[in-house]
Amino acid sequence: MTRYVYAFAEGGRDMADVLGGKGANLAEMTRLGLPVPPGFTVTTRACREYLATGAEPEGLGAQVAHALAELEHRIGRELGGRDNPLLLSVRSGSKFSMPGMMETILDIGLGDESVLGLAKAADSERFAWDSYRRLLQMYGRTVLGIAPGLFDRHEPTDDPAQLVEDFKQVIRDATGEEFPQDPGEQLYRAIRAVFRSWNSERARLYRSREHIPDDLGTAVNIQVMVFGNLGPTATSRGSGTGVAFTRDPATGARGVYGDYLPDAQGEDVVAGIRNAVPLAELDRLDPTSYRQLVDHMGTLEHQYRDLCDIEFTVERGTLWMLQTRVGKRTAEAAFRIAEALVDERMIGDDEALARVGGAQLARLMFPRFEAHADTRPLAHGVPASPGAAVGAIVFDSAEAVRRAATGDKVILVRRETTPDDLPGMVAAEAVLTSRGGKTSHAAVVARGMGKVCVCGAEELTVDVGARTLTAPDQAVLAEGTVISVDGTAGTVHLGALPLADSPVGRFLDTGERDGVLTDAVARTLEHADSVRRLGVRANADTPEDAARARRYGADGIGLCRTEHMFLGERRSLVEAMILAEDETGRCAALDALLPLQRDDFTAILAAMDGLPVTIRLIDPPLHEFLPDRTELAVRVATHPTTHDRRLLAAVERMHESNPMLGLRGVRLGLVVPGLVEMQVRAIAEAVVERLRVGGDPQAEIMVPLVGAVEELRIVRETAQRVLAEVSDASGLTVDCPIGTMIELPRAALTAGRIAEAADFFSFGTNDLTQTAWGLSRDDAEASFFPAYLAQGIFAASPFETLDRDGVGRLVRIAVEEGRATKPGLKTGVCGEHGGDPDSIHFFHDTGLDYVSCSPFRVPAARLEAGRAAL
Numbered sequence: 001m002t003r004y005v006y007a008f009a010e011g012g013r014d015m016a017d018v019l020g021g022k023g024a025n026l027a028e029m030t031r032l033g034l035p036v037p038p039g040f041t042v043t044t045r046a047c048r049e050y051l052a053t054g055a056e057p058e059g060l061g062a063q064v065a066h067a068l069a070e071l072e073h074r075i076g077r078e079l080g081g082r083d084n085p086l087l088l089s090v091r092s093g094s095k096f097s098m099p100g101m102m103e104t105i106l107d108i109g110l111g112d113e114s115v116l117g118l119a120k121a122a123d124s125e126r127f128a129w130d131s132y133r134r135l136l137q138m139y140g141r142t143v144l145g146i147a148p149g150l151f152d153r154h155e156p157t158d159d160p161a162q163l164v165e166d167f168k169q170v171i172r173d174a175t176g177e178e179f180p181q182d183p184g185e186q187l188y189r190a191i192r193a194v195f196r197s198w199n200s201e202r203a204r205l206y207r208s209r210e211h212i213p214d215d216l217g218t219a220v221n222i223q224v225m226v227f228g229n230l231g232p233t234a235t236s237r238g239s240g241t242g243v244a245f246t247r248d249p250a251t252g253a254r255g256v257y258g259d260y261l262p263d264a265q266g267e268d269v270v271a272g273i274r275n276a277v278p279l280a281e282l283d284r285l286d287p288t289s290y291r292q293l294v295d296h297m298g299t300l301e302h303q304y305r306d307l308c309d310i311e312f313t314v315e316r317g318t319l320w321m322l323q324t325r326v327g328k329r330t331a332e333a334a335f336r337i338a339e340a341l342v343d344e345r346m347i348g349d350d351e352a353l354a355r356v357g358g359a360q361l362a363r364l365m366f367p368r369f370e371a372h373a374d375t376r377p378l379a380h381g382v383p384a385s386p387g388a389a390v391g392a393i394v395f396d397s398a399e400a401v402r403r404a405a406t407g408d409k410v411i412l413v414r415r416e417t418t419p420d421d422l423p424g425m426v427a428a429e430a431v432l433t434s435r436g437g438k439t440s441h442a443a444v445v446a447r448g449m450g451k452v453c454v455c456g457a458e459e460l461t462v463d464v465g466a467r468t469l470t471a472p473d474q475a476v477l478a479e480g481t482v483i484s485v486d487g488t489a490g491t492v493h494l495g496a497l498p499l500a501d502s503p504v505g506r507f508l509d510t511g512e513r514d515g516v517l518t519d520a521v522a523r524t525l526e527h528a529d530s531v532r533r534l535g536v537r538a539n540a541d542t543p544e545d546a547a548r549a550r551r552y553g554a555d556g557i558g559l560c561r562t563e564h565m566f567l568g569e570r571r572s573l574v575e576a577m578i579l580a581e582d583e584t585g586r587c588a589a590l591d592a593l594l595p596l597q598r599d600d601f602t603a604i605l606a607a608m609d610g611l612p613v614t615i616r617l618i619d620p621p622l623h624e625f626l627p628d629r630t631e632l633a634v635r636v637a638t639h640p641t642t643h644d645r646r647l648l649a650a651v652e653r654m655h656e657s658n659p660m661l662g663l664r665g666v667r668l669g670l671v672v673p674g675l676v677e678m679q680v681r682a683i684a685e686a687v688v689e690r691l692r693v694g695g696d697p698q699a700e701i702m703v704p705l706v707g708a709v710e711e712l713r714i715v716r717e718t719a720q721r722v723l724a725e726v727s728d729a730s731g732l733t734v735d736c737p738i739g740t741m742i743e744l745p746r747a748a749l750t751a752g753r754i755a756e757a758a759d760f761f762s763f764g765t766n767d768l769t770q771t772a773w774g775l776s777r778d779d780a781e782a783s784f785f786p787a788y789l790a791q792g793i794f795a796a797s798p799f800e801t802l803d804r805d806g807v808g809r810l811v812r813i814a815v816e817e818g819r820a821t822k823p824g825l826k827t828g829v830c831g832e833h834g835g836d837p838d839s840i841h842f843f844h845d846t847g848l849d850y851v852s853c854s855p856f857r858v859p860a861a862r863l864e865a866g867r868a869a870l
């Protein structure tokens with residue numbers, strides 16, 4: 001027969017699947033001999049079966065009745081009995097903590113007769129009637145589904161017995177039923193109500209946000225009631241209730257933390273109805289209970305080898321433990337506690353590493369606002385790039401640059417950003433957009449720069465023309481208004497919130513340790529580095545980014561894009577190349593670009609001396625370097641010049657309706673004569689320059705958007721010819737590996753062939769995701785992603801967390817087949833996913849050699865690569 005009920009003494013903390021977290025921990029405390037009010041747990045399986053069939057599982061009723069009879073026998077009291085009645089709490093508790101999301105019903109068993117028995121036993125009429133009143137209220141709301149407002153309408157009176165009559169009437173009016181006087185009926189209906197609370201709207205919402213599966217169900221804990229509301233802790237026979245932490249969950253500091261509320265029942269603390277006192281007060285009020293509590297906390301910490309939080313109640317001088325669990329904590333506390341436990345020899349280095357995460361480290365890296373829970377945000381958006389920034393609103397890139405040049409701190413506010421906003425993004429403290437998600441242009445670029453970004457704040461109306469920002473409350477903010485942007489929380493605030501700087505950020509940047517927190521982070525990272533198999537490289541296009549990546553511990557550059565090197569003043573050279581009417585004109589333009597590129601590469605190779613630098617040949621469609629078609633057309637109409645007319649003709653000729661799938665990547669190199677030669681020559685000559693000054697340049701040449709081995713073969717031959725020419729001319733050996741990006745499904749599926757011509761693979765998982773799903777990131781994020789997320793088609797955006805089943809499968813196939821052709825073929829990933837914790841674990845498991853991500857994500861990636869190897 002299926003077992004649906006376990007007495008507390010029969011369970012243990014490894015049984016959370018069956019007993020839920022609360023039940024498993026109550027069992028553990030019972031086994032440890034801690035004073036837990038006795039009781040039993042109905043399993044999660046019973047809940048699942050009840051929810052699936054709508055009927056009570058066969059045998060459950062009998063098992064509960066049996067457990068109840070044993071309990072009554074053991075403590076010598078009867079549920080709802082006439083004298084000294086036994087009362088029960090019926091408490092939800094699922095495998096994963098969902099604090100306050102499901103129901104708990106207290107004082108089950110009270111009725112018109114037992115309330116008199118309780119009054120006599122407790123020697124307090126008032127207490128007994130007040131408990132009855134609480135039961136009516138909780139039962140009415142939870143079991144009978146009566147709107148809480150119907151009870152709230154009744155003013156608390158001096159006569160709780162009157163309130164009981166009032167509440168009975170509320171129940172009668174709302175349901176046409178009497179409140180059941182049969183304690184057994186109360187109990188069974190309460191159990192079913194707790195089962196159903198698994199599917200309450202708030203519980204469902206909480207689960208979807210916390211990624212807790214919907215099919216686990218909750219256990220139900222049935223426990224003897226103890227009372228903290230039997231008079232204040234004035235004497236050693238006083239009562240009260242509290243919560244306690246074995247360490248400070250905010251900072252991780254050692255010591256006993258918590259709150260105590262004299263003369264109160266648990267829900268009063270949580271509801272914050274009355275002001276609690278610091279736990280240390282209990283030492284003064286009731287030193288015996290306090291000392292016992294501290295003792296039990298020590299026992300629990302030792303048993304769980306972690307921070308525990310505890311709910312307890314003191315009933316007339318007797319301490320009762322009502323709940324414990326491994327406690328939630330801030331990122332700071334997570335690192336400090338993990339390392340402190342290592343020092344206390346409770347856990348080892350691996351376990352300490354397992355207990356922290358890359359997302360926590362990222363949260364600690366950036367400045368943040370000092371507590372701003374009390375300031376109401378102006379608007380909410382997507383927390384796209386963490387940190388905190390204060391500045392004056394500006395509405396375009398030029399204004400951002402102008403004001404920043406005078407020393408002003410500015411926030412660039414746009415509907416969305418484009419590559420043209422880049423200078424403004426560089427100049428601004430933060431970027432705020434009203435459109436787009438975590439992988440919109442603004443988000444990706446800001447993260448790459450370590451700049452604060454909130455995007456998709458749809459409540460805001462950005463009117464660049466009028467230069468105003470309109471908040472949901474209709475406040476209109478003009479340019480220059482100071483706002484605060486919290487990229488960690490995704491909020492925007494009016495005015496300047498006080499900033500706290502980040503010692504962890506400073507440590508990562510300079511190596512300077514200034515206290516326990518930075519020590520703990522340093523030690524955890526060191527351990528991660530010692531165990532990780534995955535290399536962590538950075539995506540960096542400039543010497544500054546390369547240098548920063550190196551300080552952050554990068555093992556090289558996995559993606560150096562060259563297109564940034566064609567922007568700004570160099571645009572005119574690109575224009576000249578595109579407009580060239582003959583070979584000579586084009587060569588002249590390319591010749592002019594060559595030394596500029598070479599100098600860029602030399603500086604980056606210098607910053608990364610001794611470490612690999614993977615340089616990607618130009619990738620985006622060339623028309624991205626030409627002016628906007630409409631602007632140009634207007635210019636030609638108003639002030640026609642020959643140059644502009646030719647430019648417009650070129651723009652029109654090169655217009656593509658699907659540029660993402662158009663003339664870009666390797667295709668450019670195959671149709672624009674001289675382009676590959678110029679770029680490879682610039683790389684090779686940069687290598688020569690570095691060799692000449694005694695450097696150790698490790699350039700690697702990467703060809704983007706290859707779909708067929710033939711494409712790569714042609715480019716490879718050209719590249720090798722140029723490398724040989726430069727070697728001959730310089731008398732030095734310039735030997736750069738030549739590899740390819742795998743970012744098209746066809747490339748992944750023919751990787752065995754492509755590997756014949758490739759020295760390495762680097763997965764461009766952004767494009768691979770776009771092409772595998774057949775969607776355009778820029779368009780999809782704002783249009784149908786929210787609907788897809790809401791309907792559970794995506795658990796997370798596939799641009800943030802790699803889609804293992806589809807895109808991941810392509811990666812796996814390509815690694816396997818590539819290595820079948822070329823054993824030991826080096827493989828890496830350079831998409832946004834390279835910095836995503838979940839995806840990093842996948843890349844580790846798939847056997848890649850490295851991940852590459854923006855410099856600011858390198859520390860977190862090192863940590864996660866270490867955790868993946870545990």
Ligand code: ADP
Binds near residue numbers: 101102106225
């Ligand atoms: P949650 O999961 O929301 O924390 P609990 O099951 O812990 O819900 O119940 C809420 C509060 O009810 C507890 O904090 C505790 O104070 C009170 N409570 C639960 N069971 C008992 C009991 N047996 N005796 C006294 N108070 C109880």
Ligand code: MG
Binds near residue numbers: 311323
């Ligand atoms: Mg609780």
Ligand code: MG
Binds near residue numbers: 619704743764766
């Ligand atoms: Mg790409």
